[in-house]
Amino acid sequence: xxxxxxxxxxxxxxxxxxxxxxxxxxxxxxxxxxxxxxxxxxxxxxxxxxxxxxxxxxxxxxxxxxxxxxxxxxxxxxxxxxxxxxxxxxxxxxxxxxxxxxxxxxxxxxxxxxxxxxxxxx
Amino acid sequence: xxxxxxxxxxxxxxxxxxxxxxxxxxxxxxxxxxxxxxxxxxxxxxxxxxxxxxxxxxxxxxxxxxxxxxxxxxxxxxxxxxxxxxxxxxxxxxxxxxxxxxxxxxxxxxxxxxxxxxxxxxxxxxxxxxxxxxxxxxxxxxxxxxxxxxxxxxxxxxxxxxxxxxxxxxxxxxxxxxxxxxxxxxxxxxxxxxxxxxxxxxxxxxxxxxxxxxxxxxxxxxxxxxxxxxxxxxxxxxxxxxxxxxxxxxxxxxxxxxxxxxxxxxxxxxxxxxxxxxxxxxxxxxxxxxxxxxxxxxxxxxxxxxxxxxxxxxxxxxxxxxxxxxxxxxxxxxxxxxxxxxxxxxxxxxxxxxxxxxxxxxxxxxxxxxxxxxxxxxxxxxxxxxxxxxxxxxxxxxxxxxxxx
Numbered sequence: 090x091x092x093x094x095x096x097x098x099x100x101x102x103x104x105x106x107x108x109x110x111x112x113x114x115x116x117x118x119x120x121x122x123x124x125x126x127x128x129x130x131x132x133x134x135x136x137x138x139x140x141x142x143x144x145x146x147x148x149x150x151x152x153x154x155x156x157x158x159x160x161x162x163x164x165x166x167x168x169x170x171x172x173x174x175x176x177x178x179x180x181x182x183x184x185x186x187x188x189x190x191x192x193x194x195x196x197x198x199x200x201x202x203x204x205x206x207x208x209x210x211x
Numbered sequence: 212x213x214x215x216x217x218x219x220x221x222x223x224x225x226x227x228x229x230x231x232x233x234x235x236x237x238x239x240x241x242x243x244x245x246x247x248x249x250x251x252x253x254x255x256x257x258x259x260x261x262x263x264x265x266x267x268x269x270x271x272x273x274x275x276x277x278x279x280x281x282x283x284x285x286x287x288x289x290x291x292x293x294x295x296x297x298x299x300x301x302x303x304x305x306x307x308x309x310x311x312x313x314x315x316x317x318x319x320x321x322x323x324x325x326x327x328x329x330x331x332x333x334x335x336x337x338x339x340x341x342x343x344x345x346x347x348x349x350x351x352x353x354x355x356x357x358x359x360x361x362x363x364x365x366x367x368x369x370x371x372x373x374x375x376x377x378x379x380x381x382x383x384x385x386x387x388x389x390x391x392x393x394x395x396x397x398x399x400x401x402x403x404x405x406x407x408x409x410x411x412x413x414x415x416x417x418x419x420x421x422x423x424x425x426x427x428x429x430x431x432x433x434x435x436x437x438x439x440x441x442x443x444x445x446x447x448x449x450x451x452x453x454x455x456x457x458x459x460x461x462x463x464x465x466x467x468x469x470x471x472x473x474x475x476x477x478x479x480x481x482x483x484x485x486x487x488x489x490x491x492x493x494x495x496x497x498x499x500x501x502x503x504x505x506x507x508x509x510x511x512x513x514x515x516x517x518x519x520x521x522x523x524x525x526x527x528x529x530x531x532x533x534x535x536x537x538x539x540x541x542x543x544x545x546x547x548x549x550x551x552x553x554x555x556x557x558x559x560x561x562x563x564x565x566x567x568x569x570x571x572x573x574x575x576x577x578x579x580x581x582x583x584x585x586x587x588x589x590x591x592x593x594x595x596x597x598x599x600x601x602x603x604x605x606x607x608x609x610x611x612x613x614x615x616x
Contacts, residue, residue, distance in 0.1 A: 111512035197525035209520025
């Protein structure tokens with residue numbers, strides 16, 4: 090497997106196959122006595138911003154301080170959570186709704202969408 | 212039988228994506244200024260769009276993935292960022308132009324100014340997306356869209372000189388206003404090959420759960436759907452050539468375009484034009500707003516789908532809601548809808564390589580498409596398309612400056 094070609098930017102989904110973001114960043118662990126191995130994935134706008142330019146990440150962090158519903162800019166998903174890798178997605182042993190990946194989704198559902206008639210929310 | 216019904220997807224895309232505000236604007240301008248002489252430009256664009264739509268549908272059927280999704284995954288976020296941002300701007304401009312088209316249609320019927328209609332139209336477009344499923348949108352717009360056949364009927368009723376219409380299928384040098392001639396040629400291409408179309412079409416195929424068995428259906432959809440759209444557009448050029456050109460009427464405002472059907476249908480012409488324009492633009496506005504949501508959701512890996520309840524994909528709904536609101540601002544602040552349309556079509560033509568090149572690279576990737584990757588014929592056409600889009604990218608904006616009316 091080629092980690093940049095086959096893992097980075099790939100669609101992530103939870104146990105129920107609900108989409109929960111993409112592999113925005115990959116973190117490797119380098120040890121003295123073995124080859125480097127993938128430790129965890131990183132998710133979040135801050136991770137993407139850093140891929141563009143460190144300065145963009147700093148801007149984003151400054152905005153976040155004033156206005157965000159997330160506690161952490163980065164969500165970390167350990168490699169151990171990976172259930173399977175298919176051509177379509179990477180399936181994780183998580184429930185999307187309970188992860189920080191759904192912070193914005195939850196906030197929008199609660200504060201905006203539910204208040205509009207016909208949203209399908211109970 | 213189910214697959215026969217799938218042709219509806221093609222027809223929706225044809226009416227929404229093919230015959231929309233851009234075609235009404237560019238075809239009426241072409242016919243009014245150069246009669247049938249620019250039909251070749253529409254035919255060229257139709258051939259290109261058939262190939263590209265066929266490829267994006269085949270891609271989705273084989274991989275079960277839409278294009279924005281795959282481009283980010285395959286080429287990486289930093290590569291995708293630039294096309295994504297360009298597309299976001301294009302989506303908003305096109306949405307503004309389509310909303311402008313609906314507002315103009317309502318203005319024609321009611322006499323009320325465009326500004327008054329901007330927000331009600333935005334609410335109407337939004338309501339469709341908020342409540343309707345993908346199937347409902349697909350079927351209702353494709354059925355209602357058949358009214359645009361009025362242009363074809365009107366064209367036949369005018370008994371245009373057949374040899375002149377056929378002669379227009381081959382490119383010739385104009386006898387007057389060459390800058391304007393080439394500019395309209397380019398904007399017709401920009402109107403037909405709308406960049407969002409391929410992202411929308413491939414996402415729609417994923418929504419409809421196409422698999423490999425749909426490859427032949429997809430081919431028929433591409434040819435027939437786009438052919439239908441092209442026929443209506445040729446009808447519009449011919450009608451404009453028969454009605455507006457002999458009277459020396461140039462289309463500098465949609466009011467002049469609205470005269471097109473009044474010769475063939477003296478009493479109903481205005482209303483028929485307004486209804487055709489309103490429906491074609493409504494279908495397109497819904498599509499463009501949806502396409503914006505698809506591209507955001509796929510870029511960031513959110514849950515997406517028009518068939519989910521809004522409470523299941525809140526971010527997806529937020530994107531089309533905000534887009535529609537932003538798109539309606541153009542009319543609210545009194546932009547001229549025709550000028551906005553023409554500007555947008557020129558930009559469409561200019562950014563085509565950004566859309567075409569990644570797509571064509573993907574279509575040759577056998578790890579993704581296996582035996583369904585592009586063959587020799589598709590690739591020869593493909594190279595031609597890339598060259599054409601590169602030429603358009605260079606000439607469209609300068610032409611708009613010298614030849615735009």
